[in-house]
Amino acid sequence: MISRFGVSLDSELLRDFDRLIARKGYRNRSEAIRDLIRESLVQEEWRGEGPVVGVVTIVYSHDKREIVDALTDLQHLHYENIVSSMHVHLDEENCLEVIIVRGRAGDVRTLADRLISTKGIKHGRLITTTTGKGLR
Ligand code: NI
Incomplete structure (x- = not known):
């Protein structure tokens, strides 16, 4: 199941983000944001006991x-x-x-x-x- 959500942020920050993800080869923001979230979750695993x-x-x-x-x-x-x-x-x-x-x-x-x-x-x-x- 897919959920959608809106994000409000500074337009310059968004411009920098778009530039960054274009350079990295992401097709869209959703893919880039999913990877950022996963990266955070992995770093959290390293703070845990698992x-x-x-x-x-x-x-x-x-x-x-x-x-x-x-x-x-x-x-x-x-x-x-x-x-x-x-x-x-x-x-x-x-x-x-x-x-x-x-x-x-x-x-x-x-x-x-x-x-x-x-x-x-x-x-x-x-x-x-x-x-x-x-x-x-
Ligand atoms: Ni050697």
Whole structure:
């Protein structure tokens, strides 16, 4: 079932919004607003106790063996929160690791923080997404 509702807002804000959604390729405001609402709901899931899914990306130099060891230890310690991981050799020196994580938001965030804060990591990021359950 579809519900319709009206939204009142500043015309300059609406103009900026229309420009933004056109650039992103949305066909209409409704699609863009639906995605904004879903994004808020997903971020709310991450504040709750329910299960979440995320992706951790880390870039580091494999020359530093202690980083590789520390990352492996961490992933074995938290194997219950790790679905899968992929390692890409970016060049002679740099590695990209992509780790799919799931579980309770707090546990997953703690694991991501520990991976990203491992000494020697050049760049790390947690992408917060959803199991899709309960999201329309
Ligand atoms: Ni590598």
